[in-house]
Amino acid sequence: MLQAQNSFVQTNAVPVMxxxxxxxxxxxxGMNSCQFSTIDLDQDGVKDLFVFDRTGNKTQTFIxxxxxxxxxxxxxxxxxxxxxxxxxxVLLRDYNCxxxxxxxxxxxxxxxxxxxxxDITNGLSFQLTExxxxxxxxxxxxxLFVSPADLPHIGDLDNDGDLDILTFGLIGSYMEYHRNxxxxxxxxxxxxxxxxxxxxxxxxxxxxxxxxxxxxxxCSWNVNxxxxxxxxxxxxxxxxxxxxxxxxALDLDGDGDKDLLLGDISFNNLTMLExxxxxxxxxMVSQNNQFPSNTLSVDVEIxxxxxxxxxxxxxxxxxxVSPNTPNLSVNAQSVxxxxxxxxxxxxxxxxxxxxxxxxxxxxxxxxAYPVFFDYNNDGLEDLFIGNTGYFQQIGVYxxxxxxxxxxxxxxxxxxxxxxxxxxxLSQIGLQEDVYPAFGDLDGDTDKDLLIGDRSGRxxxxxxxxxxxxxxxxxxxxxxxxxxTGATIDVGQNATPQLIDMNDDQLLDLVIGxxxxxxxxxxxxxxxxxxxxxxxxxxxxxxxxKEYWAVDGYSVPHFYRDSTDAxxxxxxxxxxxxxxxxxxSNNLSGAFHLVDSTFKGIYxxxxxxxxxxxxxxxxxxxxxxxxFRGGLGLFMGSDxxxxxLEEPKSNLQLHLYPNPAKDKVTFACEGHSGTxxxxxxxDVIGRKMATHSIQGxxxxxxxxxxxxxxxxxxxxxxxxxxxxxxxxxxx
Numbered sequence: 001m002l003q004a005q006n007s008f009v010q011t012n013a014v015p016v017m018x019x020x021x022x023x024x025x026x027x028x029x030g031m032n033s034c035q036f037s038t039i040d041l042d043q044d045g046v047k048d049l050f051v052f053d054r055t056g057n058k059t060q061t062f063i064x065x066x067x068x069x070x071x072x073x074x075x076x077x078x079x080x081x082x083x084x085x086x087x088x089x090v091l092l093r094d095y096n097c098x099x100x101x102x103x104x105x106x107x108x109x110x111x112x113x114x115x116x117x118x119d120i121t122n123g124l125s126f127q128l129t130e131x132x133x134x135x136x137x138x139x140x141x142x143x144l145f146v147s148p149a150d151l152p153h154i155g156d157l158d159n160d161g162d163l164d165i166l167t168f169g170l171i172g173s174y175m176e177y178h179r180n181x182x183x184x185x186x187x188x189x190x191x192x193x194x195x196x197x198x199x200x201x202x203x204x205x206x207x208x209x210x211x212x213x214x215x216x217x218x219c220s221w222n223v224n225x226x227x228x229x230x231x232x233x234x235x236x237x238x239x240x241x242x243x244x245x246x247x248x249a250l251d252l253d254g255d256g257d258k259d260l261l262l263g264d265i266s267f268n269n270l271t272m273l274e275x276x277x278x279x280x281x282x283x284m285v286s287q288n289n290q291f292p293s294n295t296l297s298v299d300v301e302i303x304x305x306x307x308x309x310x311x312x313x314x315x316x317x318x319x320x321v322s323p324n325t326p327n328l329s330v331n332a333q334s335v336x337x338x339x340x341x342x343x344x345x346x347x348x349x350x351x352x353x354x355x356x357x358x359x360x361x362x363x364x365x366x367x368a369y370p371v372f373f374d375y376n377n378d379g380l381e382d383l384f385i386g387n388t389g390y391f392q393q394i395g396v397y398x399x400x401x402x403x404x405x406x407x408x409x410x411x412x413x414x415x416x417x418x419x420x421x422x423x424x425l426s427q428i429g430l431q432e433d434v435y436p437a438f439g440d441l442d443g444d445t446d447k448d449l450l451i452g453d454r455s456g457r458x459x460x461x462x463x464x465x466x467x468x469x470x471x472x473x474x475x476x477x478x479x480x481x482x483x484t485g486a487t488i489d490v491g492q493n494a495t496p497q498l499i500d501m502n503d504d505q506l507l508d509l510v511i512g513x514x515x516x517x518x519x520x521x522x523x524x525x526x527x528x529x530x531x532x533x534x535x536x537x538x539x540x541x542x543x544x545k546e547y548w549a550v551d552g553y554s555v556p557h558f559y560r561d562s563t564d565a566x567x568x569x570x571x572x573x574x575x576x577x578x579x580x581x582x583x584s585n586n587l588s589g590a591f592h593l594v595d596s597t598f599k600g601i602y603x604x605x606x607x608x609x610x611x612x613x614x615x616x617x618x619x620x621x622x623x624x625x626x627f628r629g630g631l632g633l634f635m636g637s638d639x640x641x642x643x644l645e646e647p648k649s650n651l652q653l654h655l656y657p658n659p660a661k662d663k664v665t666f667a668c669e670g671h672s673g674t675x676x677x678x679x680x681x682d683v684i685g686r687k688m689a690t691h692s693i694q695g696x697x698x699x700x701x702x703x704x705x706x707x708x709x710x711x712x713x714x715x716x717x718x719x720x721x722x723x724x725x726x727x728x729x730x
Contacts, residue, residue, distance in 0.1 A: 007636065007637045008599055008601065008621075008622060008634040008635065008636055008637070009634065009635055009637055009710060009712075009725075010027075010077045010078075010601075010632060010633065010634050010710075011027070011633055011634070011635055011709070011710060012025060012026065012027045012028065012074075012075045012077070012633070012709070013635075013682060013707075013709055013710075014026070014027070014413050014414065014415070014614065014633055015408075015414045015415070016362060016404065016414070016415045016416070016417075017407075017414075017415070017416040017417065018362075018416070018417040019417065023360050023361060023362065024073070024074075024075075024360035025062070025073070025074075025075040025357065025360045025361050026360075026361060026362050026415075026631075026633075027075070027361075027362065027630075027631055027632055027633035028060060028062075028075045028077075028357075028360075028361045028630060028632075029058070029060065029361070029603050029604060029626055029628055029630040029631065029632050030358070030361055030362070030363045030364070030368065030604075030626065030628035030629040030630020030631070031051070031053060031060075031322075031334060031335055031357060031358050031361070031363070031628060031629075031630070032053055032054075032055040032323070032326070032329070032331050032334055032366065032627075032628045032629065033053055033054040033055050033322060033323045033324065033325055033326050033329060033334065034051050034052065034053050034054075034320075034322040034334070034335055035051070035052045035053075035054070035089060035090055035091070035151070035305060035307065035322070035324075036049065036050070036051055036307040036309055036311075036320045036322075037050045037052075037090070037091055037092035037093075037101065037307070037309065038050065038092065038101065038309050038310070038311075039092050039100075039101040039116075040100070040101070040118075041061055041063060041076065041079045041124055042063060042076075042079075042123075042124075042659050042727075042729050043118060043119065043120045043123065043124070044661075044729070046064050046066045047064060047101075047310075048061065048062060048063050048064045048073070048076075049061070049062040049064060049073055049309075049311065050062075050090075050092055051357075052086060052089075052090040053604070053628055054088065054089075054323075054324065054325065054326040055326045055327070055604065055605070055627055055628050056326070056575055056604035056605035056606075056626065056627055056628065057085075057086055057087045057088070058602075058603070058604045058626075058628065059080045059083050059086060059090075060075075060077075060080065061075075061076050061077065061079040061080050062074065062075055062076060062357075063076045063708070063729050064313070066313060067313060068313050068314065069312060069313060069314045070312060070313060071311055071312045071313075071337075071356075072313075073357075074708050074709075074729070076727075076729070077632075078710060078725075078727060079124055081600075082123070082124045082125065082126075083103070083126065084103070084105075084114055084126055084128070086105050086106075087105070087106055087148070088105075088106035088148040088149075089105065089106050089146075089148075089150070089151050089152075089324075090103065090104070090105045090106075091103075091104045091105075091152075091154050092104075093154050093155070093163055094116075095113070095162070095163045095189065095190075095192060096115070096189060096190040096191075097161070097188065097189040097190065098116075098190075100116035100117075100118060101116055102114060102115050102116045102126075103116065103126055104154055106146065106148055107131060107132050107133075108132075109132065109143050109145060110132050110133055110143040110144050110145050110146055111130070111132070111133040111144055111146055111152075111165075112128065112130060112131055112132065112133070113128075113129050113130035113133055113192065114126040114127060114128050114129065115127045115128075115129045120657070129192075130192060133192060133194070134194065135178045135194035135195060135196050136193075136194065136195040136196065137195075137196040138195075138196075144165065144167075144178055144194055145167070145169050145170055146167045146169070147168070147244065149244035149265060149324075149325075150167060150168055150244055150245055150246065150247075151245075151246035151247060151263075151305045151324050152165055152166060152167035152247055153165065153166040153167070153247040153248055153249045155249060155258075157177065157179075157249065157258055157279070157282075158179065158279055158280075159256075159279055160183045160184070161183050161188075161189050162180040162181075162182040162183045162188075162189040163180055163189070163192075164177065164178060164179050164180050164194075165177075165178040165180075165194065166178075166201060166247050166249055167247065168206075168245050168247070169199075173205045173206045173207075174199055174200045174205050174217075174219065175198075175200065175201040175202055175204070175247070175260075176196060176198070176199055176201065177196070177197050177198040177201035177282075178194040178195065178196055178197070179194065179195055179197040180192060180193060180194055181193045181194070181195060198282075199219060200217060200219030201282055202260065202273065202275065202277075202282045202283060202284040203215070203216065203217050203219060203282075203283055203284065204216075204217055204273065204284045205217045206245065206262070206264065212271075212287070212289070213262070213271055213273060213284070213287050215284055215285065215286075215287070244264070244265035244303065244324075245262055245263060245264055245265065246262065246263035246303070246304065246305035246306065246324045247260065247261075247262060248260070248261040248305075248306040248307070248308060249261075250308050250317075250347070251345065251346075252272065252274070252346075252347065253274065253346065254343075254345050254346035255275075255278075256278065256279060257275045257277060257278050257279050257282065258275060258279075258282070259272065259273060259274055259275045260272070260273040260275070260284065261273075261291065261306045263303055263304040263305055263306065263324060264303065265302070265303045265324075265325065266302070266303070267302070267303070268298070268299050268300055268301045268302060268304065269289055269290065269291070269297065269298055269299060269304070270291045270298045270304055270306060270321065271287055271288070271289050271291065272287065272288040272291035272292075273286070273287050274286045274287070274288075292319075292338065292349045292351075294348065294349075294350075295338070295349065295350050295351045296351040298321050298336060300321055300322065300323055300329075300330060300334065300336060301323070301329055301330050301391070301393070301394070302323060302325060302328060302329045302330075302394065303323055303324045303325045303329065304321045304322070304323060304324065305321070305322060305323070305324035306319060306320070306321050307319070307320045307321075307322075310340075310344075311337070311356075312339065314340075315344065316340040316342070316343060316344045316347070317340060317344055317347065318337065318338060318339050318340045318349070319337075319338035319340070319347070319349045320335060320336065320337055320338070320356060321335075321336040321338070322334055322335045322336070328394050328395070329391065330391045331365040331366040331390065331391045331629055332355070332358065332363055332364070332365040332390050332391070332629065333354040333355050333358070334354075334358070335354070335355060335356040335357060335358055336351065336353070336354050336356065337351075337352045337353045337356035338350060338351055338352065339352050361630050362385070362402075362404070362630055362631050363629055363630055364385050364387040364390075364402055364420070364629045364630070365387050365388070365389055365390035365391060365397070365629045366387065366388040366389055366390075366391065366397065366627060366628075366629050367386075367387045367388025367389070367433060367606060367625070367627050367629060368385055368386075368387055368608065368625030368626060368627075368628075368629050368630055368631055369385060369386035369387065369433075369434075369435045369436075369495065369555065369608040369625050370383060370384070370385050370608060370609075370610040370623045370624075370625045370631055371383075371384045371385075371386070371435075371436050371437065371438065371610055372384070372610055372612045372623075373436075373438040373447065373471075374406075375403065375405075375470060375471040376405065376470045376471070377468055377469070377470070378406075379410065380406035380408065380409075380410065380413070381406055381413075381612050381614070382403065382404065382405050382406045382415075383403070383404040383406070383415055383623070384401055384402070384403055384404075384422065384436050385401065385402040385403075385404070385625065385631070386399070386400075386401050386433075386434040386435045386436050386451075387399055387400065387401075387402075387433075387434065387629060388432050388433045388627070388629075389432045389433075397432050398426050399425075399426065399430055399431070399432045399433065399434040399453065400420065400421040400422070400425050400426040400434065401421070401422040401423075401425055401434060401436055401451075402417065402419065402420045402421075402422065403417070403418040403419050403422045404416060404417050404418065405418050410615075410616040411615050411616045411617075412615065413614045413615060423461075423473050425451070428475060430451065430453050430459065431453040431454040431455045432453065432454045433452075433453055433454040433493050434451055434452070434453050435451065435452045435453070435493075435494065435495045435496065435555075435608075436449060436450070436451050437449070437450045437451075437452070437496040437497050437498050438450075438498065439498030439499075439507045440507070440527070441460070441462075441498070441507065441530050442462060442528055442529075443526070443527040443528025443529075444463075444467075444528075445467065446463045446465065446467065446471065447463060447471070448460070448461060448462050448463045448473070449461040449463065449471075449473045450480065450496050450498065450509075451496075452490075452493070452494025452495055452496045452511065453493075453494065454492055454493055455489075455492070455494070456489045456490045456491045456492045456493065456494050456513060456514075457479050457480070457487060457488065457489050457494060458479075458480035458488055458494055458496060458511075459475060459477065459478055459479075459480065460475075460476050460477035460480045461473035461474060461475050461476060462474050462476040482521065482531075482532050482533060482534060483524060483525070483531040483532060483533045488509075488511070488521070488532070490511050490512075490513040490519050490537075491513050491514060491515060492513060492514040492515075493512075493513055493514040493553060494511050494512070494513060495511065495512035495513070495554065495555045495556065495608070496509060496510070496511045496512075497509075497510050497511075497556055497557065497558060499558050501520065501522070501558070501566070501587060502522065502587060504523075505527070506523040506525070506526070506527060506530070507523055507530065508520070508521060508522050508523045508532075509521040509523070509532050510539065510556050510558065511556075512553075512554035512555045512556045512570070512571075513554060514551050514552070514553055515543070515545060515551065515552055515554075516543045516544045516545030516551065516552015516553065516554045516572065516573070517537065517538045517539070517542070517543050517545075517552070517554060518538070518539040518540065518542065518554055518556050518570070519534065519536070519537050519539060520534070520535045520536045520539035520587070521533060521534050521535065522535045535587070535588075536587075536588070539587075540568070540580060540583065540589075540590060540591035541589070541590035541591070542570070542578070542580060542590070542591055542593070544570050544571075544572040544573075544574075544578050544596075545572075545573070546572075546573075546574055549573055549574070551573055552572055552573055553571070553572060553573040553606050554570050554571070554572060555570065555571035555572075555607065555608040555609065556568060556569075556570050556571075557569045557570070557571075557609045557610060557611055558583070559611050559620065562618075565581070565583070565584050566581075566583035566584045567579070567580070567581055567583070568580040568581070568583060568591065569598060569609045569611065569622075570609075571606070571607035571608040571609050571624070571625075572606075572607060573605060573606055574605065574607075575602050575603065575604050575605040575606065575607045575626060575627075576596065576597040576598065576601070576602060576607065577597075577598035577599075577601060577607060577609055577624070578593065578595070578596050578598065579593070579594040579595040579596075579598045580592060580593055580594060581594055601622075601624065601632075601634060603624045603625075603626045603630075603631075603632035604626030604627055604628050604630075605626060605627045606625075606626060606627035607624055607625065607626055608624065608625035608626070609622055609623075609624050609625075610622070610623045610624075610625075611623075613636075614635070615635070617636075619635070619636030619637060620636045621633070621634065621635050621636050622634040622636070637712065651668065651669075651670050651715060651716075651717055651722045652668065652669040652670050652722050653666065653667075653668055653697075653713065653714070653715040653722040653723065653724050654666070654667045654668070654669070654724070655667075655713060655724050655726055658724075658726055658727060659726075659727035659728065659729045660703055660726065660727070660728055660729075661703075661704075661728070661729060662702065662703065662704045663700055663701060663702045663703060663704070664700070664701055664703055664726060665698070665699070665700045665701075666678055666697060666698070666699045666700075666701065666713070666715065667697060667698055668697030668698075668715055668722070675692055675693070675694055675717070676692070676693045676694075676697050676715060676716070676717050677690065677691070677692050677693075677715070677716050677717075678690070678691045678692075678693065678697075678699060678701075678713070678714070678715050679713070679714045679715075679716075680701070680706075680711055680712070680713050680726070681711065681712040681713075681714070682709070682710075682711055682712075688706060688711065689701060697715065703728055706728055707728070708728050708729050709727075709728060710725060710726070710727060710728075711725070711726040711727075711728065712724075712725060712726070713725070713726045
C-alpha cells in the first residue's frame with residue numbers, strides 16, 4: 001500500500017506574486033541557457049512549447065493556451081518525464097511529414113533521432129530510430145558529426161520537402177551541408193539519407209581571432225562537385241578548428257534562400273550573413289555584427305543561440321535568443337524575445353524582453369537555496385531563497401537572499417515577493433552561494449540567522465527585533481567559531497542547518513559542503529550561550545558525491561516524521577535527492593540510505609530541498625531549488641499514484657479523455673455494485689467535487705469551471721478504492 005508520506009505531486013498551483021503581478025509559472029524552476037522548439041504535447045492540434053536548458057540538461061514543457069496574438073502558456077511538468085534523456089542540444093523537427101515533431105539531439109560523436117509516435121490514446125511518446133545518424137562522405141559512410149559545444153541547423157535548405165543539416169563539423173570554421181536524399185530516392189520525406197555535399201556551404205569561414213566572418217573563401221579542398229556551389233575566386237583555405245558556434249538558417253529578406261544567424265562561443269552578439277545566391281548556389285555576400293540593427297541588437301553574454309518559433313500565436317515565427325553554454329553566462333535575464341512585426345516569409349524583429357518566461361517564474365539567477373522561516377510571526381512559513389548569484393560579468397556574481405512572504409492561510413498558502421535582497425546582504429561582502437539557516441542562538445525566543453557561503457565559513461546575524469515584531473538581523477560575527485574559538489570552515493560551499501539532533505533541547509549545527517559530506521557540530525553550551533564542537537566531518541558516514549564526479553555539493557535537510565524519528569534529505573550536484581533514515585540514537589553510526597534518487601524527483605543539478613507542511617494536511621511538502629535559479633514545488637499527498645491500486649480490492653477507476661478540457665467520464669471495473677463515491681481533489685488537498693452513484697459506475701463530470709492543472713480522482717465503494725491523476729488543459 002502506498003503510504004501518504006511516500007507520494008509527492010509536482011504542481012504550479014500555489015500562487016506567487018512579484019511586484020503586484022501574479023506569476024504565471026512560479027514553480028517552473030528558472031531558466032539559464034535555453035533551447036526552444038514547439039510540439040503538440042497534449043494531442044489537441046495546437047503547438048505547445050518545449051524548452052531544453054543546457055544547465056543540468058533539463059526539459060521544461062508548457063501547454064499553449066492558444067490565445068491569438070498573445071504569449072500565453074501553462075506550465076505542465078507532467079510531460080517532462082515522457083522525453084528521453086537528453087544532453088547538450090535538442091531540436092524538435094518533423095522529419096517524416098506526419099505533422100508530429102520528432103526529436104534530434106546530441107549523441108556521442110553526432111546526432112540521435114527519436115520518432116514521435118504519439119497518439120490520442122497513448123499520449124506523448126518517442127521511439128529511438130537512429131542512435132547515431134550517418135552521412136555518406138564519398139567514398140565512406142560515417143557518422144554525421146556535431147560537436148557537443150555546437151548548435152546545428154536542421155531544416156529544408158533546398159526546398160524539396162525533406163530535412164537537411166548545416167553544421168560546422170570537424171572542420172570547425174567551415175559550414176558543412178549534409179543533404180537529405182529521402183525525396184530524391186523515392187521515399188518521400190519519411191527517411192533520413194544524408195550525403196555531405198559541401199564542406200564550405202556559403203563559401204565563408206569564421207575567424208579564429210574574433211567572431212568576424214571571412215567571405216569569398218574558395219574552399220578548394222572541398223568535396224568533388226559540391227552542391228550549392230558558387231562561382232567565386234580566392235585563395236586556398238586552411239582546415240582549422242573552431243571552438244563552438246550556433247547556427248540558424250532562415251530567409252530574412254524574402255528572396256527564397258536561407259540567410260544565416262551565427263553565434264560564437266566567445267562573443268555576445270549574433271552575426272547575420274546575407275545569402276546573395278539562391279537555393280542552388282549559396283553564397284554569403286555581406287555580414288552584420290549588430291543584428292538586428294533596427295531594434296536593440298542581441299547582446300547575450302555569452303555564446304548566443306537563436307531559435308525561430310511562433311510563440312505568440314499570430315502565425316509568424318518570432319526570434320528567441322539564449323546562451324548556448326551552461327555556465328559563465330548571463331542568468332536572470334538570459335532569454336531575449338524578439339517579436340516578428342513583419343511576415344513569416346520576411347521577418348522584422350522587434351525586441352520585447354530580456355526575460356521571456358523568466359519574468360513569470362521565481363528566478364534568482366544562478367543557484368537557488370530555499371529555506372522556510374516565519375519572519376513576521378503570523379504563524380505562516382515564509383520563503384527565503386539564497387543563491388549562487390546574479391551574473392554581473394564573467395567570474396563576477398552578486399549573491400543575495402530573496403524573501404517571499406506567505407500571504408495566504410494555513411490551508412491555502414500564497415507567496416508575495418517582499419525583496420530580492422533581504423537586509424541588503426549583497427552589500428556586506430559575502431562570497432557567492434549564500435545559504436541561510438534560522439534558529440534561536442541567544443536564548444531570547446526569537447530566531448537568529450546563520451549564513452554560509454562559498455568560503456566554507458559562517459556569518460552570524462543576531463535578531464535584534466522586539467519580541468513579536470518582524471525579524472531584524474544585524475551582523476554580529478563575520479567568522480562564526482567552534483567551542484575552541486577556531487573559525488568553523490568546511491572548505492567550500494557551507495550549507496548550514498540548525499536542529500536539535502540529540503534531543504537535549506539545544507540547537508546543534510549541521511553543515512553540508514562542496515565535497516558532498518555533512519559536518520556535525522554538537523552544541524555543548526547552553527540555549528543562550530551555544531558552543532559547537534565538531535563531532536563528525538563525515539556525519540552518518542555518507543557522501544553524496546558520485547564516483548565519477550569531482551564535487552558533491554551536499555545540502556542537508558533534517559526533519560522529523562510523524563513518529564518523531566529523524567529523517568534526512570540531501571541535495572546534491574547530480575540534482576537528485578538522497579534519503580536517509582536510522583538517524584535517531586545513531587549519531588555516531590552510518591545512516592541507512594533509503595533512496596539515492598528520492599521519488600525520481602529531478603528539478604535540475606545542484607538540488608537544495610526544503611520541507612514543511614504548507615497546507616496543514618499533515619503531509620510534508622517539498623520545495624526544491626536548482627542551479628537554474630528557480631524552484632520546483634511538490635505537494636505531499638495520501639492519494640494513490642497512477643497505476644498503483646489499493647490491495648484486497650478489484651476496484652479500478654478509468655478516466656477519459658485524459659487530459660480533459662470541458663468534461664471527463666469516470667468508468668469503473670470490479671466494484672461491489674453498492675453505492676460508489678467519486679471524489680476530485682486538487683494538488684493541495686482541497687475537495688473540488690463529490691458525487692455518489694448507485695449501481696454501475698459511469699458518470700460524466702463537467703470540468704469547464706475547474707482551472708487547468710493536475711487533480712486527483714478517487715473512487716471508493718466502501719471495500720476498496722482506486723485513484724487516478726486527471727490533467728485538465730485549455
